[in-house]
Amino acid sequence: MGSDISAISSCPGCGAVLPEVDGPTHRYIGASPACWALYTALGGGGDPPLALSPWNALLVDGYAAQHPGRPSPQSIQSVAIHLLVLHGVFVAGVAPAQVMWLRRRVLRERLEARRAAFVWLDPPDFAGSLTVADIARPPTPQARAAMVEPYLRGVWERWSAPHAATVAAWYDRYVVPD
Numbered sequence: 001m002g003s004d005i006s007a008i009s010s011c012p013g014c015g016a017v018l019p020e021v022d023g024p025t026h027r028y029i030g031a032s033p034a035c036w037a038l039y040t041a042l043g044g045g046g047d048p049p050l051a052l053s054p055w056n057a058l059l060v061d062g063y064a065a066q067h068p069g070r071p072s073p074q075s076i077q078s079v080a081i082h083l084l085v086l087h088g089v090f091v092a093g094v095a096p097a098q099v100m101w102l103r104r105r106v107l108r109e110r111l112e113a114r115r116a117a118f119v120w121l122d123p124p125d126f127a128g129s130l131t132v133a134d135i136a137r138p139p140t141p142q143a144r145a146a147m148v149e150p151y152l153r154g155v156w157e158r159w160s161a162p163h164a165a166t167v168a169a170w171y172d173r174y175v176v177p178d
């Protein structure tokens, strides 16, 4: 062990306290460089990788929703779309394997129409919620993959407490009708 004491910082989105890394962040997803590096490593296969699971395809939805960033046209659209996916799976009973269908349903609407409909929702407090650090902590692919669903549920529960009705109304408007 060296004598260095790594600086630590907490992620502005999920609150994960991690050793600081000097790295990139996403343009509008509000994550610390350390948290973003963990997420991109998981999405890129991980070391070890996540065991195959239909829930893995929703990691992006949970992560983007847990890191809403600051109000901007992009962040408003991003958070809304990812919350609609989480609502679809956890409230409307869509199978996780159908997540691509859900995204297509939302995105078929013209951007101008969605811009007019979606608004910034005050993000919940994610203190104490599971983070990608919890997914990356277990040593085996199976144990890591088993963390994804509880992670997603945790993110959705925080959002749905104050905003369930709003997201349900968006879902009825943008996902369900033909």
Ligand SMILES: [Zn+2]
Binding pocket: 011, 012, 013, 014, 015, 016, 031, 032, 035, 036, 067, 131
């Ligand atoms: Zn984070």
